[in-house]
Amino acid sequence: MKLYNSLTHKTEDFIPNEPGRVSMYTCGPTVYHFAHIGNLRSYIMEDVLEKYLRYTGLEVKRVMNITDVGHLTSDGDTGDDKMLKGAKREHKTVMEIADFYTKAFFADCAKLNIKTPDVVEPATHCIDEFIKVISSLLEKDYAYEAGGNIYFDTSKLDKYYVFGELAEEDLEVGVREGVEEDSNKRNKADFVLWFTKSKFDDQELKWESPWGLGYPGWHIECSCISMKHLGERLDLHCGGIDNQFPHHTNEIAQSEAFLGHKWCNYWFHVHHLNTSDGKMSKSKGEFLTVSLLEEKDYDPLVYRFFCLQSHYRKSLVFSWENLDNAKQAFNKLISRIAALISEKDAAPIDKAAFESIRAGFTAAMDDDINTSNAVTALYDVFKADTNAATKIALIDDYDKVLSLSLTEKARALLDKQEEAKSDIPAEVLELVEQRKAARKEKNFALADELRDKIIALGYTIRETRQGTEISKS
Numbered sequence: 209m210k211l212y213n214s215l216t217h218k219t220e221d222f223i224p225n226e227p228g229r230v231s232m233y234t235c236g237p238t239v240y241h242f243a244h245i246g247n248l249r250s251y252i253m254e255d256v257l258e259k260y261l262r263y264t265g266l267e268v269k270r271v272m273n274i275t276d277v278g279h280l281t282s283d284g285d286t287g288d289d290k291m292l293k294g295a296k297r298e299h300k301t302v303m304e305i306a307d308f309y310t311k312a313f314f315a316d317c318a319k320l321n322i323k324t325p326d327v328v329e330p331a332t333h334c335i336d337e338f339i340k341v342i343s344s345l346l347e348k349d350y351a352y353e354a355g356g357n358i359y360f361d362t363s364k365l366d367k368y369y370v371f372g373e374l375a376e377e378d379l380e381v382g383v384r385e386g387v388e389e390d391s392n393k394r395n396k397a398d399f400v401l402w403f404t405k406s407k408f409d410d411q412e413l414k415w416e417s418p419w420g421l422g423y424p425g426w427h428i429e430c431s432c433i434s435m436k437h438l439g440e441r442l443d444l445h446c447g448g449i450d451n452q453f454p455h456h457t458n459e460i461a462q463s464e465a466f467l468g469h470k471w472c473n474y475w476f477h478v479h480h481l482n483t484s485d486g487k488m489s490k491s492k493g494e495f496l497t498v499s500l501l502e503e504k505d506y507d508p509l510v511y512r513f514f515c516l517q518s519h520y521r522k523s524l525v526f527s528w529e530n531l532d533n534a535k536q537a538f539n540k541l542i543s544r545i546a547a548l549i550s551e552k553d554a555a556p557i558d559k560a561a562f563e564s565i566r567a568g569f570t571a572a573m574d575d576d577i578n579t580s581n582a583v584t585a586l587y588d589v590f591k592a593d594t595n596a597a598t599k600i601a602l603i604d605d606y607d608k609v610l611s612l613s614l615t616e617k618a619r620a621l622l623d624k625q626e627e628a629k630s631d632i633p634a635e636v637l638e639l640v641e642q643r644k645a646a647r648k649e650k651n652f653a654l655a656d657e658l659r660d661k662i663i664a665l666g667y668t669i670r671e672t673r674q675g676t677e678i679s680k681s
């Protein structure tokens with residue numbers, strides 16, 4: 209399988225450190241608010257990646273942190289503390305906020321068929337690990353104490369901006385947006401590992417440390433939580449593209465300084481979800497959440513389908529109109545699968561056909577998780593020269609990765625249609641059957657006559673892909 213690696217800017221063969229096993233780390237949410245669907249795009253694409261790795265026979269251990277301390281609004285060391293902001297907004301404690309929004313995040317994930325990682329660890333559970341790594345960085349002279357805080361010294365590294373050209377530009381933005389300049393920092397790019405002299409006097413959560421009562425910076429948590437559960441050599445690290453700098457850049461700096469060797473081989477970054485007027489922000493306009501989608505009568509899986517229709521390394525333009533198109537396409541897809549299920553006869557799965565058709569799907573996925581082509585491969589199944597049982601088996605197989613609950617939804621649709629039929633009087637159903645027979649014999653005059661009788665009894669009849677639909681007029 210080929211995967212684009214943000215670290216090398218190349219599409220490379222994915223080869224885990226240990227054959228057959230993958231260690232995978234994902235930056236989790238900062239649980240101070242509901243998740244924005246733009247952030248959830250990253251989690252959907254990471255879920256597809258994880259499921260495809262498993263699909264190819266690899267064993268995956270995936271770990272995710274929950275940020276419940278230390279994340280400031282700027283992603284750097286400036287701005288407000290996000291958790292504190294959430295607590296003040298809702299007149300609750302930080303831990304109440306963390307608990308509530310952690311649950312809300314996983315409820316959203318469940319609706320989007322996103323699997324929960326094998327290990328989920330809140331930052332506040334790992335304070336001892338943070339202190340251990342920070343102490344070691346101080347010993348090795350990669351960190352320094354200034355004004356009561358502990359900083360990472362980026363000038364000690366041969367190369368700090370590991371992700372290349374993007375970073376410098378983003379740094380400029382970071383500096384411009386920075387409300388206050390931290391005069392304790394020796395270099396502009398240095399970052400806080402431990403806050404003791406917090407500018408937030410009302411910081412609720414503080415822990416004892418060798419440097420006094422305080423709390424950790426944001427970046428240190430991912431390095432420590434990853435190393436705690438996945439060891440010193442990580443195969444794959446995922447996140448949104450906005451995490452590349454400063455967050456992932458800082459994760460690499462401190463992890464490799466601590467370990468003394470390379471930490472993570474592959475970096476997988478999912479690009480932004482944008483509105484047509486630029487980057488979608490949580491603060492501007494409507495706050496797009498899974499609940500809002502549901503309120504507006506969109507199945508959350510329609511949003512998943514919408515995300516799968518485009519490649520994860522392309523910005524995706526969100527509009528209600530685009531989502532409507534995805535909804536229509538998704539509903540049509542489910543109807544077509546329902547038709548296949550009704551059509552299915554006793555013919556068994558054709559194994560040879562199954563394998564040869566499936567090659568189209570795996571080729572798309574092997575090509576840097578090209579879900580857009582994988583969706584095309586899914587549509588190709590309908591056209592394929594094989595029986596219904598094989599087609600249904602292929603759809604179920606692809607859905608192990610796509611996770612759109614395809615045949616499940618198709619079966620629910622068929623049940624609904626059956627149920628609707630049970631309310632129809634036997635007399636009408638008999639006329640419908642007679643009409644079907646007349647149409648089969650191409651006796652259209654009789655078919656029309658029967659249709660008129662049905663209408664006269666107060667029912668409407670409609671021909672669809674799944675067959676004849678009858679409803680009360």
Ligand SMILES: [Zn+2]
Binds near residue numbers: 234236455459
């Ligand atoms: Zn992280």
